[in-house]
Amino acid sequence: MKLDELINKYSDNLNENDFMIWDYISNHRKECEKLVIDQLAYKCNVSRTTILRFAQKLGLKGYSELKLYLKLENQEAKENTSDMDKVCETYYNVINSIKQKDCTEIFEKIDSARNIYVYGIGMVQSSVKKELKRVFMTSGKIFYDLGGYKEAEFCLNSVTSEDLFIIISVSGENEFVNDFASKLKVKGIPIISITKLKENNLSKISDYNLYISAVTFDNKINNVKYDSITSYFILVEMLFFKYVEYQKEKERI
Numbered sequence: 001m002k003l004d005e006l007i008n009k010y011s012d013n014l015n016e017n018d019f020m021i022w023d024y025i026s027n028h029r030k031e032c033e034k035l036v037i038d039q040l041a042y043k044c045n046v047s048r049t050t051i052l053r054f055a056q057k058l059g060l061k062g063y064s065e066l067k068l069y070l071k072l073e074n075q076e077a078k079e080n081t082s083d084m085d086k087v088c089e090t091y092y093n094v095i096n097s098i099k100q101k102d103c104t105e106i107f108e109k110i111d112s113a114r115n116i117y118v119y120g121i122g123m124v125q126s127s128v129k130k131e132l133k134r135v136f137m138t139s140g141k142i143f144y145d146l147g148g149y150k151e152a153e154f155c156l157n158s159v160t161s162e163d164l165f166i167i168i169s170v171s172g173e174n175e176f177v178n179d180f181a182s183k184l185k186v187k188g189i190p191i192i193s194i195t196k197l198k199e200n201n202l203s204k205i206s207d208y209n210l211y212i213s214a215v216t217f218d219n220k221i222n223n224v225k226y227d228s229i230t231s232y233f234i235l236v237e238m239l240f241f242k243y244v245e246y247q248k249e250k251e252r253i
Contacts, residue, residue, distance in 0.1 A: 003069050004089075006058040011096055013057045017046055019097040021054050023197050023213050025070070026089065033070050037063045045199045083217050087228055093213040094231045097197075098238040106208050107246045109190050110141060113164035117155065119146040120168035121177060128168050128194070128232045135240040139247070152180050161188035168232075169193065170214075172200025181205045194235065210235060 007014070007022055014022075021044045025032045032040060040063075041048045055066040110116060118129045126147060133143045143166070146152055159165075165184055169177050172195035181191055185205055193206035196214045203209045212231040 002073060003058070003066075006060075006069075007096075010058055011100070014054075014096075014100060016097065016101050017044075017050055018054050018057060019093065019100060020044060020197060020211070021046065021051060023093050023097070026093070027213070027215070029070060029074055033067060033074055086215050086217075087230075090213045090215045090228065090231060091234055094234050095238060097211065097213075098235055098242070101210075103239065103242050104246065106192060106210075107243055109164050109192070109208070110136075110243070113190075114160070114162040116141065116143045116164045116166065117146050117159070118143045118166045118168070119152060119177075119180070121147065121149075121174065122170070124170060124229050124232065125168045127229070128236065131233055131236050132166065135236060136243070139240070139243065149176060152176075156180075156183055156187070159184070159187065159189055161190075164190050164192070166192045166194065167202065167206065169195050169200075169202050171196065172198075172202035174202075178202055178205060194232070210239065 003025075021040075024044050025040075028043075035043070037048050037051050041051050044051070052063055055061075055063050058066070060066050060069070118132050120126065120129055129143075129145050129147075133145060136143055146155060165181075167177065167181055172178075172193065178201050181193075181202060182205055184191055190208070191206040192208045192210065193202045194210045194212070195202055197211035203211075212235050214231055215228050217226045217228070
């Protein structure tokens with residue numbers, strides 16, 4: 001049985017950290033084949049014990065057996081693995097990650113916030129902000145869209161700890177965005193970050209973290225790299241569905 005199949009088989013036993021570990025391994029298969037357990041733990045920003053438990057949750061004896069599976073699969077893998085397979089696996093990882101994540105505290109913050117602001121700089125961020133506003137509006141939640149630099153600085157004068165910020169960043173390393181997030185933190189304003197699944201400073205500043213798996217393709221037509229951004233929209237829709245379920249569960253209590 002392949003590692004992908006083991007992930008599917010034991011997905012109910014895996015938590016957010018486990019899916020983060022798998023996301024890194026699946027996107028760096030050749031590299032991880034040669035990493036010792038401490039190196040992989042450092043790459044994934046978790047403890048070596050967490051890596052060991054991840055392997056055991058897949059029914060493996062330990063990390064050595066996990067590496068053996070990975071080495072055998074790398075040998076069998078074709079060099080011309082299709083971009084279609086890569087992107088489908090990326091979408092699957094995002095769906096499973098958010099499906100398994102406990103979002104109760106996030107939803108409590110959304111429900112209790114006086115105002116909810118969505119902030120991000122860039123074309124991708126702008127599209128994701130609009131989608132967040134659109135889907136949550138159907139549940140009666142109004143998200144205020146903030147963009148640019150001056151608008152963010154002006155907003156600092158009026159927001160309070162009763163408000164909530166959702167900050168969208170591809171890398172999580174934009175200097176202005178992180179400085180802005182730090183200022184919000186000083187004022188006690190809760191922050192939810194949406195970034196790529198990797199260690200980044202915005203995630204460290206934020207109170208709650210949502211991640212997407214991303215994949216970049218070499219466009220052989222004109223030699224321009226193409227970044228798939230559909231994962232952001234999958235995350236937004238899955239988050240909304242979980243929010244609807246959360247509200248239904250509250251009504252039953």
